[in-house]
Amino acid sequence: MPYAVERSGDGSxxxxxxxxxxxxxxxxxxxxxxxxxxxxxxxxxxxxxxEVVREPVSQVVRAGTGPRAAGNPR
Incomplete structure (x- = not known):
């Protein structure tokens, strides 16, 4: 049974x-x-x-939405 991926936006x-x-x-x-x-x-x-022996545990991912650091653009 595959796990789900939960994504959320974060400003940090x-x-x-x-x-x-x-x-x-x-x-x-x-x-x-x-x-x-x-x-x-x-x-x-x-x-x-x-029967379900072990429930899947979802993966929690925070996606960055903050400003990029100033530096060498590539």
Whole structure:
């Protein structure tokens, strides 16, 4: 289960920079399947249950909107 990315604007960092305040973490899901064999032929697996083992943790990113520092433009 992929994590979400939450972005917010912040005036303290310079424009064009991003600061990751909290790392994201993928979640985990356990899925149980039923496997049947009929006359030696394996049938298609059938999903019978699913449960969330670990919830995903969203990543928090602050995007800079402040003025750029004066210096050598590149």
């Amino acid at each position: 960092p310079a424009a064009g920079t991003e600061v990751v305040e909290r790392e994201g973490r993928d979640g985990a899901r356990r899925v149980m399947y039923l496997l049947r064999t009929v006359n030696g032929v394996r049938q298609r697996p059938r999903k019978i249950d699913a």
